Each structure stands twice: as C-alpha cells, then as structure tokens.
Amino acid sequence: MNAIDILVAEHGLIRQFLDNLTTALGKMERGEKIPKTFFEHSVLFSRELVDKHHHFKEELQMFTLLAQKHGGQFDTAIEGLRNQHENGRNHVAEIDYAKEGYEAGQESATTTLPEHLDCYISMLRQHINREDHRLYPMAREAYSAGEMEGLLVELQRADEKAGEGFFETNRDRVLKMGALLNG
Secondary structure: HHHHHHHHHHHHHHHHHHHHHHHHHHHHOOOOOHHHHHHHHHHHHHHHHHHHHHHHHHHHHHHHHHHHHHHOHHHHHHHHHHHHHHHHHHHHHHHHHHHHHHHOOOOOHHHHHHHHHHHHHHHHHHHHHHHHHHHHHHHHHHOHHHHHHHHHHHHHHHHHOOOOOHHHHHHHHHHHHHHHHHO
16 A cells, blocks of 8 residues: 555545535434534544644645645645645534534534534545545556655554554444444
8 A cells, every 4th residue: 555545545534424424414403403412423534534634744744845845836726625624624613613502502503503503524625636536546547666665654644643553443433424324
C-alpha cells in the first residue's frame, strides 16, 4: 500500500460516516428525532479522524510536497482545499453547539443543526471527490518513487502518533452511529 492508497482508504471510512449523516438528515427531515449520542459520535469522528488526522496528513504532508514539487503552480487549488477543511471545522462546531438545543427541542437548534449537517455533507463529499479524482491522480504522476516512499513514512508516522487502534476505534464509532440510526 502506498501513501495515496492510505488516504483513499481513509476516504472510504469518511464516506461511510457521511452516509450515516445523510441517513440522519433524511430522518430529521421526516420529523424523526435523532439521539444526541449520534451527534456526539459525529463530532468526535469529525474532529479526531477527519480533521486532526486525515486533514493533517493532507495539509502538512501531501499538499506541502505537491506545492514544493510544482513551484506554486497548484497553490490556488491547494488553498481551496484548505479553505474547505476550515469550512468543515466551522460546520462541525455549529453542529456541536446545536446538539444540546436540538435534544431539548429548541426551535433554532432544530433548524440550524440540519442546515449545517446538510452543508457539511455536501461540502465534504465534493471535497473527497475532488481529491480522489483530481489531486491524488496528479500526485501519483508527480511524485517520484522516492518521494512517494518519503510521504508513506510521514503518513505512517502520523498513524503511529495517533496510537494503536486509532483507525479501528473510529471505524467502530461509524458502526455505532449506524446502529443508533437503525435501533
């Protein structure tokens, strides 16, 4: 498995997470109540795996190497992806803030939570598609075997820093989210 394969595999888990969010949003639109625990898991997954782990790997490792390799040619595209990461953080913060009010039935929270959920789902799906079908293929072509190996070492170092079982813990969190929706 090379460095980009690791990022693509993480995208697979993030897509499963987004599928859960989409299911929750559909239920909310039909007037069904989603348990607060679902949103607690959502916020943790978003902050821990998506943002601190996956986006860290992209921003500080992959994007940096790609920008250096092409002398600023892709700076605008990379900056756009970084801005999407920041927008995602903002939506997650709003979801986190609204979950208590949603649980209590506060009208403003029952409106804003699904709005931010919808925006987050849409933005992150488009973002992943852009990376999988544009950025990652470009990186596969641009990086030499040595650069790809160096990137792999950096990504593995980030995985080790996250701790043993980190990916599995977050995969289990996504499964729990699905169970909360079906239970």
